[in-house]
Amino acid sequence: MDHREAGGLPALRTRALCKHFGALQVTRSVDFALPVGARHALIGPNGAGKTTFLNLLTGTLPASGGSIELQGEDVTRRRPDERVKRGLVRTFQVTSLFPELTPLESVTLAACERLGLTRRWHRRTGAYTAAVDEAQEILRRLRIAGVGGQPTRTLPYGQQRILEVAVALALEPRVLLLDEPAAGIPAGESAELFEVIAELPEDISLLFIEHDMHLVFRFASRITVLVAGGVMAEGTPDDIAGNPDVRTVYLGSAEHA
Numbered sequence: 001m002d003h004r005e006a007g008g009l010p011a012l013r014t015r016a017l018c019k020h021f022g023a024l025q026v027t028r029s030v031d032f033a034l035p036v037g038a039r040h041a042l043i044g045p046n047g048a049g050k051t052t053f054l055n056l057l058t059g060t061l062p063a064s065g066g067s068i069e070l071q072g073e074d075v076t077r078r079r080p081d082e083r084v085k086r087g088l089v090r091t092f093q094v095t096s097l098f099p100e101l102t103p104l105e106s107v108t109l110a111a112c113e114r115l116g117l118t119r120r121w122h123r124r125t126g127a128y129t130a131a132v133d134e135a136q137e138i139l140r141r142l143r144i145a146g147v148g149g150q151p152t153r154t155l156p157y158g159q160q161r162i163l164e165v166a167v168a169l170a171l172e173p174r175v176l177l178l179d180e181p182a183a184g185i186p187a188g189e190s191a192e193l194f195e196v197i198a199e200l201p202e203d204i205s206l207l208f209i210e211h212d213m214h215l216v217f218r219f220a221s222r223i224t225v226l227v228a229g230g231v232m233a234e235g236t237p238d239d240i241a242g243n244p245d246v247r248t249v250y251l252g253s254a255e256h257a
């Protein structure tokens with residue numbers, strides 16, 4: 001995997017990022033860098049603080065301390081929508097998809113939102129046509145163009161999860177955050193979802209939380225292990241599989257190497 005850094009900067013970086021809820025320290029001084037083009041997995045036991053870390057990145061939760069930089073720009077105090085405009089996007093949960101809309105309509109809406117068309121309804125129709133074309137291209141790339149005209153509620157759960165990624169892509173992410181993209185999908189389909197994700201252009205840097213270690217070790221270029229809110233280890237899949245501390249605390253006796 002290519003770990004280019006545009007202008008020498010990682011796509012995303014945190015320095016001494018902290019979060020506490022009252023006396024409960026949930027994110028402990030996390031220094032993290034996501035190189036451009038990375039397919040980076042965040043793993044750790046239940047309650048390790050993985051989702052909290054993602055929520056701090058998106059701005060859903062304010063940080064208690066430390067900083068977050070997007071391609072060198074400090075976004076720690078930016079609102080979530082301002083971070084999205086700068087290319088920091090997370091997938092929307094299936095529960096936030098509109099069940100009656102078709103995938104084509106949902107992805108077109110997201111493209112219109114990015115292009116500012118939802119606030120300027122009198123714009124010429126050519127702009128909308130471009131948004132529809134863009135949505136169709138995204139659905140093709142994610143292999144769900146064939147169901148692009150069906151109500152979302154009629155799609156199998158796995159395809160709804162792919163639609164989450166499609167909606168996120170319409171926002172033109174530079175960094176895409178995926179919180180357990182394969183959760184709830186039958187094993188056979190989850191590998192297919194990850195194959196689709198792995199084919200995304202390399203200028204989109206990926207950070208994903210995943211509990212299925214087979215998927216992690218198959219698709220991640222690097223892995224960060226979070227334990228009790230702090231980084232226990234970071235490295236290539238081989239580094240992590242061979243790390244005795246990680247094996248003891250997290251991987252147990254399972255063979256992943």
Ligand SMILES: Nc1ncnc2c1ncn2[C@@H]1O[C@H](COP(=O)(O)OP(=O)(O)OP(=O)(O)O)[C@@H](O)[C@H]1O
Pocket residue numbers: 021024026044045046047048049050051052053
């Ligand atoms: N809003 C909140 N208020 C208080 N405590 C919280 C809040 N959100 C999360 N926590 C606590 O922070 C800790 C980390 O939770 P988090 O959901 O980030 O872990 P996780 O690694 O994503 O877990 P899982 O793998 O089970 O999804 C947990 O102890 C959780 O109870």
